[in-house]
Amino acid sequence: MLRVEVSEEGRPALPAIDVSDPVFVIGSAAQARIRLPAAAARAEHVIVDTAAGTWRCADQTGVVGEGYTFSIGGYRVRVAVAPPGSLASPPQRTESLARELVRGLLGASSAPSLTVERGPHAGAVRNLPPPDAIYVIGRGDDAQWIFDDPDLSKRHLEIRRSWDGTSAVDLGSKNGTRLEGHVLPATDGLELRSGMLLELGSLALRYRDPAEAHLGAPGAEVATPPTPVATPLTVSSLAAKPTGRRGVFVIAILVAICAAAGIIGLALR
Helix, strand or coil: CEEEEEEECCCCCCCCCEEEEEEEEEEECCCCCCCCCCCCCCCCEEEEECCEEEEEEEEEECCCCEEEEEEEECCEEEEECCCCCCCCCCHHHHHHHHHHHHHHHHHHHHHHEEEEEEEECCCEEEEECCCCCEEEEEEECCEECCCCCCCCCCEEEEEEEECEEEEEECCCCCCEEEEEECCCCCCCCCCCCCCCEEEEECCCEEEECHHHHHHHCCCCCCCCCCCCCEEEEEEEEEHHHCCHHHHHHHHHHHHHHHHHHHHHHHHHH
């Protein structure tokens, strides 16, 4: 099991993704296990073979050690051994982190939002808070978005943003909630995708996520992925200094890789 942490250079790392796949891809492809914006990475930028203990990128190869950091177009991807007892992260974590990386490119306008399409305050828009936040909708004073609608419960609906995606949870309301025309089970959350419609009381709320649309995810209303660019790859080892023959061998491999990358970089200037 490997633990992967992604960060924009100069910023804290996003929550880790624990990967148990025998082979996984770091790149911009929709099926990549670690997905980066297409403006920074090729579809399959780095392929990690955990079974063989190796990685490859174009004409570069290396050994998966205790800890490596790949620098790809302004992003740092750290790959290390996961702590004992770790469980593989769900695919939703990959999608959610990819959206958060795209938000960094799109700016403030890329926050997910709810728009009132029918009912009180029609046309009003509310941006949702960052991950690890809960946003309650209802007619009670302790709701984050209050509507004067007798068909709503005081705490009717909860929108939960986590690092595994955004979900809608009916809080046992008296009149229920519908998501895309289907009854939302009480207390059980269902994942929201950009373009979905929530109906509660006289309200109709449209959920939109510009970052999801930008990535061209299933169900997104608009798909406008950027043009991919070729990005050089640099690799650094985060492992403690190896000892013995095996350590010397690993160091020699890393030195050779870095030298080759430098020669290639000079040739391309």
